[in-house]
Amino acid sequence: MNAKQQAEKILAELHFDFAAFQMEAFLRCVGRAKGREIALTPWNMPAELFGAWASDRDEAREYIFYRADVAELHQTHIQLHELAHFLCGHPTLKLTRQEIAEAAAGRAKLPFEQLAQLRSPHSADLETQAETLASLIGERAIRASGMEALLHDPAPEEKLADFLKKMGVQ
Amino acid sequence: MNSFILIPLCVVLWIFTLARLWTILRQIDTVILNIWAILFFFAITLTFMVAEFAAFFNAHTLPNLSLLVHNSAFLVSQYFGMAAILAGMDIPTARRIARWMRLLLGVALLVLSLLYIFFVSQAQSTSVFAPGSLAEVIFRLTVCFFGVILCIVLAATQVVYFPAKKFILIRLRATLMLLCTCSGTTYILIRAVMFASYLWPFLSSPALAPLAYGVLVCATILFLSIFLSNRLYARLVFLWRNIESWWAFQDLKRLVDRLLPLCPLIGNIPVENPGFLAFLRDPEHHLYHAVVVILDSKLMLAHFLTEGMKPGTHPMWEGEDDLLREAMRLNQALQAANSSNEFSDVVNTYRRVSRDLFASQKNTPAGAS
Numbered sequence: 001m002n003a004k005q006q007a008e009k010i011l012a013e014l015h016f017d018f019a020a021f022q023m024e025a026f027l028r029c030v031g032r033a034k035g036r037e038i039a040l041t042p043w044n045m046p047a048e049l050f051g052a053w054a055s056d057r058d059e060a061r062e063y064i065f066y067r068a069d070v071a072e073l074h075q076t077h078i079q080l081h082e083l084a085h086f087l088c089g090h091p092t093l094k095l096t097r098q099e100i101a102e103a104a105a106g107r108a109k110l111p112f113e114q115l116a117q118l119r120s121p122h123s124a125d126l127e128t129q130a131e132t133l134a135s136l137i138g139e140r141a142i143r144a145s146g147m148e149a150l151l152h153d154p155a156p157e158e159k160l161a162d163f164l165k166k167m168g169v170q
Numbered sequence: 171m172n173s174f175i176l177i178p179l180c181v182v183l184w185i186f187t188l189a190r191l192w193t194i195l196r197q198i199d200t201v202i203l204n205i206w207a208i209l210f211f212f213a214i215t216l217t218f219m220v221a222e223f224a225a226f227f228n229a230h231t232l233p234n235l236s237l238l239v240h241n242s243a244f245l246v247s248q249y250f251g252m253a254a255i256l257a258g259m260d261i262p263t264a265r266r267i268a269r270w271m272r273l274l275l276g277v278a279l280l281v282l283s284l285l286y287i288f289f290v291s292q293a294q295s296t297s298v299f300a301p302g303s304l305a306e307v308i309f310r311l312t313v314c315f316f317g318v319i320l321c322i323v324l325a326a327t328q329v330v331y332f333p334a335k336k337f338i339l340i341r342l343r344a345t346l347m348l349l350c351t352c353s354g355t356t357y358i359l360i361r362a363v364m365f366a367s368y369l370w371p372f373l374s375s376p377a378l379a380p381l382a383y384g385v386l387v388c389a390t391i392l393f394l395s396i397f398l399s400n401r402l403y404a405r406l407v408f409l410w411r412n413i414e415s416w417w418a419f420q421d422l423k424r425l426v427d428r429l430l431p432l433c434p435l436i437g438n439i440p441v442e443n444p445g446f447l448a449f450l451r452d453p454e455h456h457l458y459h460a461v462v463v464i465l466d467s468k469l470m471l472a473h474f475l476t477e478g479m480k481p482g483t484h485p486m487w488e489g490e491d492d493l494l495r496e497a498m499r500l501n502q503a504l505q506a507a508n509s510s511n512e513f514s515d516v517v518n519t520y521r522r523v524s525r526d527l528f529a530s531q532k533n534t535p536a537g538a539s
Contacts, residue, residue, distance in 0.1 A: 048473070050436075050466070070469055071465060071508075071516070072511035073465065074462075127438065131438075135459055138458050139452075139455045142458060142513050146411070146454075146513075147408060150338065153339075153340065159258070159259050163259060164400070166202050166205060168190060168397065169400050170399075
């Protein structure tokens with residue numbers, strides 16, 4: 001199975017309705033399907049990293065760390081890329097809430113450099129799989145929300161809407 | 171030409187009209203009745219314009235009765251078009267306008283009936299565009315006169331009550347309604363010229379009849395398209411936007427091609443160079459991937475150029491002055507670009523960046539840096 005087929009299979013199993021895509025709703029859907037809570041955490045990432053995903057060692061929680069100093073669309077894609085690593089079942093860091101709190105307070109650093117070791121020697125393949133899945137989610141969200149935006153007037157007028165309904169076109 | 175074009179249009183129109191009958195039976199409502207009446211009377215108009223049917227009808231009823239029926243039905247359908255909009259939009263002055271238009275229609279129908287009884291019914295058989303007597307010319311010009319008045323009022327109603335809406339589907343439907351009314355008016359005016367040529371032969375031209383048919387066919391197709399569902403409109407607009415986005419993709423691809431020698435691809439997924447049809451099969455995929463590569467490269471370039479490195483000493487492009495200059499040029503252009511979170515806005519923003527870079531490259535003399 002290639003990366004595209006794998007990504008399509010994973011998405012099909014989620015049964016997510018992409019119309020009016022919202023990241024929070026998608027995370028809830030993934031969380032329900034996987035029995036894990038997913039926490040989006042803006043983070044001051046090392047320069048060479050856009051985002052990272054880590055599992056909670058003690059609780060049913062996944063952490064998605066991402067750079068918040070980029071455009072919103074880029075942030076969303078970074079989040080989707082890290083989420084895709086999780087959905088693909090790739091190896092990742094195991095952290096405790098305590099470690100994260102320490103790092104957030106500036107008393108320690110998160111061991112992001114270990115990610116490369118964890119995923120080698122298949123790092124390139126794993127990145128391709130995650131990027132393919134993230135892109136597929138992004139594309140579907142754009143397609144569905146584009147059609148949704150066309151079908152729903154953001155500022156509907158009651159009389160006009162009623163008239164069109166009576167015309168039998170809505 | 172007449173029957174070949176008109177019969178299929180009539181069939182479609184009657185199917186449309188009868189299919190809508192159940193909405194009236196389900197819910198008695200003035201607006202719904204008016205809308206159905208437009209369809210019904212327009213279907214009658216078109217049916218009686220089929221020469222063979224008109225001849226058959228006249229042979230089995232009264233001489234030239236089809237002429238009275240089709241012209242009256244035409245005016246009545248126009249009246250209901252206007253009445254539907256006025257009633258549907260529930261405008262305070264609607265009743266007064268509708269009353270005046272009803273009166274005008276009544277006068278027109280009375281005049282036509284009198285002309286028919288006293289003159290047209292006595293005349294020899296007529297054809298749709300070629301009057302055979304002065305009485306018939308007066309009859310036809312009367313129809314044109316009232317028809318143009320009703321068209322103008324109908325167009326004015328549309329312009330006033332469907333003002334520039336931001337929602338694209340309403341804007342599109344309103345535009346089609348207006349185009350339909352305008353083409354209807356054009357058809358009436360062409361007919362008026364043809365009938366007037368009986369009195370003033372210099373007005374006659376062999377091009378007028380085919381022109382009138384062409385405009386009539388356009389008006390009928392526009393008329394039918396007004397009643398198509400929003401979902402179909404949305405699909406057409408979506409398709410149109412996808413076609414438009416092909417050019418946006420070409421601009422983005424040009425920028426991506428300049429970024430690729432400078433920045434590695436995340437996930438190593440290449441940006442494809444699809445043909446037009448391949449692009450249309452999945453435009454979001456190509457656009458989204460190109461945008462992501464640009465956003466990733468924007469971040470990477472900034473990192474490569476600012477991580478404690480001085481221009482000219484960067485290890486990424488050591489000894490590659492041209493690449494370093496290109497990196498700096500692209501970084502400057504990308505950092506200056508800001509867009510909202512709306513995908514289309516992001517696409518347009520980087521499309522502009524690409525075009526500006528391309529334009530500045532063209533304007534830079536060879537060898538200059």
